Amino acid sequence: MAAITPQYSRSNINSQKFALWVAIAAMIMMFGSLTSAYVVRRAAGNWFEFKLPDLFFINTVVILLSSVTIQLSYRAFKQGKEQQYKGLLIATFVLGMAFVIMQYMGWEALNAIGATFTINPSSSFIYVISGLHAAHVLGGMLALTVALVHAYYLPFKATIRRQQRFELVVQYWHFVDVLWVYLIFFFTIQS
Amino acid sequence: MAHVISAAETLEETLTQELGFNDHFHEHHHGDKFQSNFLTHYIFSTDHKMIARQFLITGIFWAFIGAAMSIIFRLQLGFPEADLVWLKPLLGKWIQVNAAGIGKLDPEFYYSLVTMHGTILVFFVLTAGLSGTFSNLLIPLQVGARDMASPLLNAFSYWAFFLAGVVMFLSLFLSTGPFSGGWTAYPPLSALPQASEGSGAGMTMWIVSMALFVVSALLGGINYITTVLNLRTKGMNMWRMPLTMWAFFVTAVLGVLSFPVLFSGLLLLMFDRGLGTSFYLSEIVVGGQVLDRIGGSPILYQHLFWFLGHPEVYIIILPAMGIVSEVMSVHARKPIFGYRAMVFSILAIGFLSFIVWAHHMFMSGVNPFISNFFVIFTLIIAVPSAVKVFNWITTIYGSNFRFNSASLFSIGFVSMFISGGLTGIFLGNSAIDIQLHDTYFIVAHFHIVMGIAAFFGMFAGIYHWFPKMFGRFMNETLGKVHFWGTLIGAYAIFWPMHYTGMAGVPRRYYDAGASFDAFRHFTDLNKFITVAAIVVFFLQVLFIINFFYSIFSGRKMTSKNPWGANTLEWTTPIETGHGNWPGNIPTVQRWAYDYGKDGKEFIPQYVPLGENEHDHGNH
Ligand code: HEM
Ligand SMILES: [Cu+2]
Numbered sequence: 001m002a003a004i005t006p007q008y009s010r011s012n013i014n015s016q017k018f019a020l021w022v023a024i025a026a027m028i029m030m031f032g033s034l035t036s037a038y039v040v041r042r043a044a045g046n047w048f049e050f051k052l053p054d055l056f057f058i059n060t061v062v063i064l065l066s067s068v069t070i071q072l073s074y075r076a077f078k079q080g081k082e083q084q085y086k087g088l089l090i091a092t093f094v095l096g097m098a099f100v101i102m103q104y105m106g107w108e109a110l111n112a113i114g115a116t117f118t119i120n121p122s123s124s125f126i127y128v129i130s131g132l133h134a135a136h137v138l139g140g141m142l143a144l145t146v147a148l149v150h151a152y153y154l155p156f157k158a159t160i161r162r163q164q165r166f167e168l169v170v171q172y173w174h175f176v177d178v179l180w181v182y183l184i185f186f187f188t189i190q191s
Numbered sequence: 192m193a194h195v196i197s198a199a200e201t202l203e204e205t206l207t208q209e210l211g212f213n214d215h216f217h218e219h220h221h222g223d224k225f226q227s228n229f230l231t232h233y234i235f236s237t238d239h240k241m242i243a244r245q246f247l248i249t250g251i252f253w254a255f256i257g258a259a260m261s262i263i264f265r266l267q268l269g270f271p272e273a274d275l276v277w278l279k280p281l282l283g284k285w286i287q288v289n290a291a292g293i294g295k296l297d298p299e300f301y302y303s304l305v306t307m308h309g310t311i312l313v314f315f316v317l318t319a320g321l322s323g324t325f326s327n328l329l330i331p332l333q334v335g336a337r338d339m340a341s342p343l344l345n346a347f348s349y350w351a352f353f354l355a356g357v358v359m360f361l362s363l364f365l366s367t368g369p370f371s372g373g374w375t376a377y378p379p380l381s382a383l384p385q386a387s388e389g390s391g392a393g394m395t396m397w398i399v400s401m402a403l404f405v406v407s408a409l410l411g412g413i414n415y416i417t418t419v420l421n422l423r424t425k426g427m428n429m430w431r432m433p434l435t436m437w438a439f440f441v442t443a444v445l446g447v448l449s450f451p452v453l454f455s456g457l458l459l460l461m462f463d464r465g466l467g468t469s470f471y472l473s474e475i476v477v478g479g480q481v482l483d484r485i486g487g488s489p490i491l492y493q494h495l496f497w498f499l500g501h502p503e504v505y506i507i508i509l510p511a512m513g514i515v516s517e518v519m520s521v522h523a524r525k526p527i528f529g530y531r532a533m534v535f536s537i538l539a540i541g542f543l544s545f546i547v548w549a550h551h552m553f554m555s556g557v558n559p560f561i562s563n564f565f566v567i568f569t570l571i572i573a574v575p576s577a578v579k580v581f582n583w584i585t586t587i588y589g590s591n592f593r594f595n596s597a598s599l600f601s602i603g604f605v606s607m608f609i610s611g612g613l614t615g616i617f618l619g620n621s622a623i624d625i626q627l628h629d630t631y632f633i634v635a636h637f638h639i640v641m642g643i644a645a646f647f648g649m650f651a652g653i654y655h656w657f658p659k660m661f662g663r664f665m666n667e668t669l670g671k672v673h674f675w676g677t678l679i680g681a682y683a684i685f686w687p688m689h690y691t692g693m694a695g696v697p698r699r700y701y702d703a704g705a706s707f708d709a710f711r712h713f714t715d716l717n718k719f720i721t722v723a724a725i726v727v728f729f730l731q732v733l734f735i736i737n738f739f740y741s742i743f744s745g746r747k748m749t750s751k752n753p754w755g756a757n758t759l760e761w762t763t764p765i766e767t768g769h770g771n772w773p774g775n776i777p778t779v780q781r782w783a784y785d786y787g788k789d790g791k792e793f794i795p796q797y798v799p800l801g802e803n804e805h806d807h808g809n810h
Contacts, residue, residue: 015340019417022447026409030451033498037455037491041470046486117468120486124468128459 014164017171024175027136031129031179035186038125042190048120052187053109056130059102060184063137066095067177074170078163082156089144089151092173096141103134126187133183136176143169203751203762203777206797211775212425214337237342238769242349243328244660247653249349249356250320251735257311262728264304267296268703269721285368298701299388302371305699306389307363309374310397314404315359317507317645319352322446323407325510325652326415326439328660332760333433335424335777337770340417344410351407355400362396370397373699375496378471378489382463385477394464398457405450405457412450415443424759426779430534430807431796433758433783434527437534438513441541442506448545449502456495463487493555497548504641505544508608509537511648512579515601517783518651519583521756522598523590524792526784529582530807536575543572553621554628562621569619576612580605596670597654603678604647610682611640614689629699632692635685643681650674653738658753662765663745669737673730680727687716757783757795782807 041047073088107127110116115123147169150162236242263282266273276294279286285300327345331338339345362369371389372380376397384391419440423432459470469487476482520527527533549557549565583605592598614636618624627633650673657665696703696710703710703717752761759779763771777797784807785794800806 013421015417015421018421019340019344019413022413022416023409026413026447026451029448030455033452033455033495034459037459037470037495040494041488041491044488048486117466121468121470124462124470128462128468132458 016164016168020168020171024172027175027179031132031183034125034129034132035183038129038186038190041121041125046120048115048122050110050113050115050123052126052184053106053113055102055106055109056184056187059099059106060181062095062099062102063177063180066092066099067174069095070170070173074166077158077166080156080158085156086151089148093141093144093148096137096144096173100134100137100141103130106130129183133176133180136179140169140173140176143172203795203797206799207762207772207775207777210778210780210797210799211772212335212778213775235346237338237346239327239331239339239342239345240660240767240769240771242345243324245349246319246323246327246352247660249353250316250324251738253311253315253356254320254731255735257308257316258728258731260304260308260311262725263296264301264308265721265724267301267701269718271702271705299371300368301701302373302387302699303368303389303393306371306373307359307369310359310370310401312642313374313503313507314401315352315356317641317649318408318503319404321645321649321652322439322442322506322510323349323352323411324649325435325514325656326411326443328656329435329760330415330418330439331422332659332763332771333436333758334419334422334427335759335779336418336422337772337776339414340422341414345414348407348410348414351403351410355403355407358396358400358403362393362400365392365396367391367393369393375493375500376460377496378460378463378487378492379475379477382460382471382492383475383477383482384464398461398464401457402454405454408446408450412443412446415439416447419443424776424778427796430531431779431782433513434516434530434533434537435510435513437537438509438516441537442509442513445502445506445509445541445544449499449506452495453499456492456499459495460492490552490555490557493552494548497551498545500551501548502544504637505540507641507645508648509540511604511645511652512537514648514652514655515583515604516586517758518597518655519586519601520784520786521655521754522593522595522601523586524593524755524786525586525590526786526788526807527582528585529578530782530784532578533582536578539575540572543568543575547572550619550621550624553624559621566619566621570616573612573616573619576608580609580612595654596665596667596674597651599671599674600647600651600654603674604644604651606678607639607644607647607681611636611638611644615640626695627692629697630692631688631696631698634698635688635692638685638688639681643677643685647677650677650734655754656760657738657741657745658748659760659767661742661745662748663741664748664753665741665745666737669733673734673737676730677727680723680730683723684720684727687720691716752795755793757785757793759796762795762797 069088070092073085073092076082076084076088107130110123110126115126117124117127147166150165154162233241236245263278266275274293275286275296276288276292278296279288279294282296282300285297286294287297288294327339330336359369367388369389370376370381370393371387372394376394380386380390381394381397384394419432419436459468462468463470463472463484467484469484471489471492472482472484472487473489474485516527516533547565547569549561550569553562553565587602614632618627618633618636654665654670657663691703691710691713692698694710694713696713703713705711705714705717748765751763751765754761759777762777764773779796780799781794781796781804783796786792788794789801789804
């Protein structure tokens, strides 16, 4: 790309970070609209009730834990503790993977109790919303992969540029985490 | 590129050297070596100015297709008895030839044409072609940035739009035809592939295309917002921004907040179509066969669609409003009247546009008590809209108005916006809407207020910024013919529709209600509308000819600032390279509307405030 990067920036916020926040606003609207659709549809009756699989709740702990590990990894990065930074990054990745796999198992458990994908919108919504969320987690893992490549292939140097990039991943990861907490809370008070 | 700037020749150059912001552009600038070959310069460019031109030309392509479609279905509506065999080479099997050798437009294809016309014009032309073009062209230039926050994502935004277009275009050639259930794609027609011919592959491609379009709109919007908020040059505080910037900024915010909701709606629709869920379907019989899909609600889709759909109409009109404010002020040689009121009304319109969506659903069976809520907010939108109209009129009032193609279109915009806005107030009353819903009154309302008005804003922008885009001027005589013809022609098309609509003629019918005795006396009126539409169509062809002819052979631009405008885009060289300013970025010292002040015709934004001079950008 032509090097057009150096620009005068008005605020102290880096533009990429700001762009991420705007993108997060868009994602909030998407999930917000789906959960509103859920509420509207539920109010119309003919609603099949069932219990959420326990796995979903256990998974909440998993993803919360992964937020802790990535934050600690970020701190280690800033403090120049290379080993800790790398190890915690891997731990985050593993926890993320565990989350997605366990979500899948959660869907299987739902299916097993008869709350299938097509039986009633009440269950369809659960699959669609949690599936879309899992897709966002997978997106986060893609970003984590890039961060891991940086960690293992670039010589360790806590430059501002790298710190900013890492921060983008961290913030996105926290977002998908908080998003899941919102969703599980929403499903729990709704059902 | 030569770096050393020799002795400054003009005031502007002196000021930019002395006060300009030096971001070490040259030291970091590896030439435009990545931009140098044809492919990377014209096709895979990351320069916002090139991307703007790509959006514009793609938009013109789609406008031509969409308009041509409307001529075909207008022929059917105005002259239902006519022999359309001559269209057979173009439309093939969609012209059915009967035993007597008379060619008729296939009714299924009529629906496809109406649907495609709406989708193409609303999304591809008036969203991508309008906001995409001018946000890209003007945001970096007017806020004083070298490019968008992320030039790469910006290019992706164009290419996602391009791909959306390819998919939609291919769907026109399906043997079952493109989607035919209306641009709003309500279920069940959109949710059941077996519901109609166009509901099968045509609808699948429609969804894929729209999903790509949402991606394009989001990537673009994220960039516009970030650029406006983060990359303004020194001195450009928000209150010094030209109204174009405010309009594009709020447009982008609306897009980022509402397109994801459409995406959700389409996602659920995809599951209903492909995987057997019933979000939108309940107790349906298709072709005598009872489906086992129960529990869904088609109204749910309408909520999700119109939650985007209403902001979408403002996504279309706000950029036009911004362009009109700027063009009008420049050519009136007067500051825009009530700058702050203009900004606040843009913000108010943006906010209100999110809480009025159900006025499209008064007749869909939503609770009438809930309707009251939406009636009130809908009518409140008239207030900021009226503020804007008064301010435009006051800006023209008592000015030394320069009448040229650009400024005429900006006045035409105001006329159209008033006419169409007034009918909106009729429709906003849920009781009156019982009679008017889904009639030609609606068609008249939104074509005038959104279709024609937004096109006028776009034309004003094209004539005004054509020199900036192509270094040449468009032909003024053709431009004026284009303006007067289109103004009169557009009213000739849509004014009569108010009457047919009030009489109850339903929209979207294959024969415009001619098979109902009550509507038979409108036959001549329908013929008249069709003739006017054909005339207007050829006037637009004239515009397209003028446009492309002028790119290559128009009158050349010889000075940087031909209109005597204050904004920063006119401080860049005539041949503006990637990065916009060869040296320092000018800094901003004042607001954008110092026209006719202190005995000077105009005072550009880079000129420092005089002593005791009032700064409009800093209250
Ligand atoms: C004073 C402002 C306005 C009011 C009160 C208003 C009100 C309404 C109402 C109530 C309807 C629904 C009618 C029905 O379907 O029965 C409607 C339809 C529509 N309006 Fe407006 N409107 C206003 C301005 C605008 C503007 C500025 C635009 C676009 C730039 C616009 C675009 C549309 C469109 C596209 C439709 C029809 C959509 C469809 O059914 O296909 N309106 N308007
Ligand atoms: Cu509306």
